[in-house]
Amino acid sequence: MNVGFIGTGSMGSLLIGAFITSGALKPSQIAASNRTIAKVESLAIQYPGLRVKSTNVEAALGRDIVFLCIKPHEFHSVLADIRDSLRQEQLVVSITSPVMLAQLEDWLPCKAAKVIPSITNHVGSGATLCMYGSRVKDTDRERLEQLLRHISEPIRIDEQYTRIVSDLSSCGPAFFAFFVQRFVEAAVEETGISHEDALAVASAMLLGTGRLLTEGGMTPEQIQERVAVPGGITAKALELLNLDCDGMFNRLIRTTHAKYKEDANKVATSLYGEEVNGQ
Structure with a gap:
């Protein structure tokens, strides 16, 4: 398999590294381009054999799968750049949620898919959300998901739920890290425990809680019930959390959705013009 990457920023470089370290791909199977060529050259030093390409066309030319790891405002120029060099049998995969599959199919002659990775893929964990355009065949789905299984659990979703599942899967690690x-x-400030010790304990707790929710088969409600003895310390603290967090996650979701809608409108305007965006 030959894979191309257009964009080697935070997520593009993470995916490249995850694919290589997991054994999914050899560096020689990857060609990459970026606006700042030094970023690709740095990756090639880290992963000898990775092919540095000075243009997007060179990164996409003849690849089985082409990952577009670029920002929403870059899509117009990148799609216009590569469209004439793509073949029908190639699969272009966008990792940018506000770009619609229909838009990719309008602009490109090949097959189109969209995946939403997560920073957890860096350690071969978490989900990768997968959506497919109308030209994609079962064999294409299996090929892409077989690649993604090396670093994650591929989960197929309906595109209409892109934003909310992205909140849970892709943004979620940042929210819980917060x-x-x-x-x-707070532990350091209130008690004087060292930051290193507190972080080690909290990190181990978070990992264990995740395993309870997955391997342990427990629900969030069951974990709370098992830990919080009625009238005990945890129960008292949960009362405070319920009070202080009331409506907080609803507001969080409204915020991410508003930003998503704003970005999606900008992409549509960029690709089609103001009059189409308004429909």
Whole structure:
């Protein structure tokens, strides 16, 4: 398999590294381009054999799968750049949630898919959310998901739920890392425990809780019931959390959805013009 990457920023470089370290791909099977060529050259030093390409067309030309790891505002120029060099049998995979599959199919002559990776893929964990365009065949789905299984659990979703599942899978690690950070900082401030010790304990706790929810087959409600003895310390603290967090996650979801809608409108305007965006 020959794979191309257009964009080697935070997530593009993470995916490249995860595929290589997991054994899914050899560096020689990957060709990559980036606006800042030094970023690709740095990856090639880290992973000898990775092919550095100076243009997007070179990164996409003849590849079985082409990953587009670029920002929403870059899609117009990148799609216009590569469209004439792509063949019908190639699969282009966007990792950018506000770009619609229908838009990719409008602009490109090949098959189109969209995946939403997660930073957890860096350690071969978490989910990768998969969505497919109308030209994609079962064999294409299996080929892509077989690749993704090396670093994650591929989960097929309906595109209409892109944002909310992205909140849970892709944004979620940052949200829960925020809570761990604030929990640890409060522990240090209130008791004088070292930051290193508090972070080690909290990190192990979070890992164990995740295993209870997956391997242990427990629900969030069951974990709370098992830990919180009526009238006990945990129960008292959960009362406070219920009070302080009331509506917080609803507001969080409304915020991410509003930003997603804003970005999606900008992409549509960029690709089709203001009059189409308004429909």
